[in-house]
Amino acid sequence: MSSNAKILAEDLSEQKYKYGFVTSIEEDTAPTGLSEDTIRFISAKKDEPQWLLDWRLKAFHQWQKMTEPTWAKIHYPKIDYQAASYYSAPRQKNKPKSLDDIDPQLLDTYAKLGIPLKEQEALAGVERRVAVDAVFDSVSVATTYKKELESHGIIFCPISEAVLKHPHLVKKYLGTVVPVADNFFAALNSAVFTDGSFVYIPRGVRCPMELSSYFRINAQNTGQFERTLIIAEEGTSVSYLEGCTAPKRDQYQLHAAVVELIALDDASIKYSTVQNWYPGDKDGKGGVFNFVTKRGACRGKRSKISWTQVETGSAITWKYPSCILQGDDSVGEFYSVAITNNYQQADTGTKMIHIGKNTRSTIISKGISAGHAQSTYRGLVKVLRTAKGAKNKTQCDSLLIGDTCGAHTVPSIESRQPKSRIEHEATTSKISDDQLFYCQQRGLSPEEAMALIVNGFCKEVLQELPMEFAVEAQKLVGISLEGSVG
């Protein structure tokens, strides 16, 4: 590597994390430790019905019998589950009735993060609007456009509220895509989950705006265990985005989420993530441990679930958004950009399980590693005997910046259906000095050049993001202009 590329790699690895501030607000925090009492405490805080408490306790008992998975290519200090707190919420005298009642400290926090908590009038020619559910530590502090969405029959609210107001829906679907004991972290989440978003799109409705959730970890030494459930009834479509940030802290923070998506006949769910958890400092100190189970079930015929993720944060990422393609002619997609630098480690990928006839899946994964980071794509394409005519196309590209990082690809393919077609392509490349010099010679600074080249590398994935978020993602990737013309 030339000196030029080396300087750049260092530059990139010392980029400042802009969302590392702490909101000083009084919070009610549960004592550290995890026991049945902790779970009863959380359940009581949320006024939950008995059935959910029983469900949590069952999950907890199963979790106690499970062991942490070790197959991923990630190394981290042993997590002491008794040393963390499992609930933390800003202290509020009364539950805010409208946005005006929300603690200004919180409004200020979201303003700093660039998340709009004010609703805008629908005006012709104005960009599409975005409804936001803002989750701060263990609770949702605000959800916008609820009323307008309700007029379409759409339910968009914190899951804790859905448990109380729409128990039949929650009961019917919760844990049906990711069973309680699916894996160690999913079981933990099922036991102690606090808040997250609930989306229900009734039959035949196309959601008129983007829905989004913004997860913020603020409290120290507190894990965030969010739970999201999205149900798209027959003939519906919805686009949902989640964003995540956390303050800079020296200690590791645990985040173990579960996301379940259900698409019935002819329904389409687009789920996008721009994940910017604090990645730790340049020596690998601190950062979020992100152990997430995301899974979508294409239960209906011709249904479609599309995952797009831009992963820039977390010290550790363990995440495999997957699709179970049950319905005939259903479609699963996974588009991923994972950027790791310094001592970040990402083990991420997807599972596409083909069950129905003529099911199709597409996987495009772009891994970028800099500094001492390690990035692994881990994927499974499984075609069952029933999935006649199934097709999969997988493309995994890795880009290395500098010579101290690593990229790994672990694809698994299992097919029991001879009449299926599976394609897999993988490449590994480096940003060349030729490319950097070429851009610089045309007037770009090395940073601009790097951003442009990386952006080009990720283009196929970034263009899958909803317009509203593409810009943020491009900036995150360190990008200025790609895609704004032409």
Next chain:
Amino acid sequence: MLEIKNLHATVGDKEILKGIDLKVPLGQVHAIMGPNGSGKSTLSYVLSGRAGYDVTQGSVSWKGKNLLKMTPEQRAAEGVFLAMQYPVEIPGVSNMTFLKTALNAVRKAHGQSELDALQMLKLLRGKAKAIGLSEDMLKRAVNVGFSGGEKKRNEVLQMAVLEPSLCILDETDSGLDIDALKVVADGVNALRSQGRSMLIITHYQRLLDYITPDAVHVLAHGKIRKSGGAELARELEEKGYAAFEGEAA
């Protein structure tokens, strides 16, 4: 004016340029000709500031400013443009985005406002048309899947868009058939102006059939061995570089 004085440069441990003296007045087109390995490409990289090419002695000034103290992008902002022998591919980045980013970077360096998408589109369409490039090429990724001729024409397009004041063309004629050569030469000729100097680096005389230089210099073994008018190029074409090959410094 471009003024190069006693320029010595090394690549690794090897001295490639061994004391170059050269003056190119504003508005003039000078050709540098020489055999393979004479230091032609090294000179173009030293002038544009590529890492790995170390200047050990001498000076280079452009319009009175010391180029050697500047980064490549600062030189670009000062109007230095290198049309490369092997234009580089940048997958996933459209030509249009590349040009827009580059032009706005240079405009910013000059304290000018950035052009928006619409202004840029209009400008690029006009420039592309002027050098006979299809609009389709603006949408394609930079140099990816371009033929040799398309790559060189793309360099001329970039030059036309960025409007540099010092154009260095490094072996722009290499790999071009006669038709492509004419197109490129037409593009370059259209850019000749009072406010622009050009340095055309070439092995063969044939490009100079279409672009008539104000002066020709022979570079061999890292030094300018002979200078003359346009007729020197034809002389070299007839006699070859044999006369200069033996003169190791």
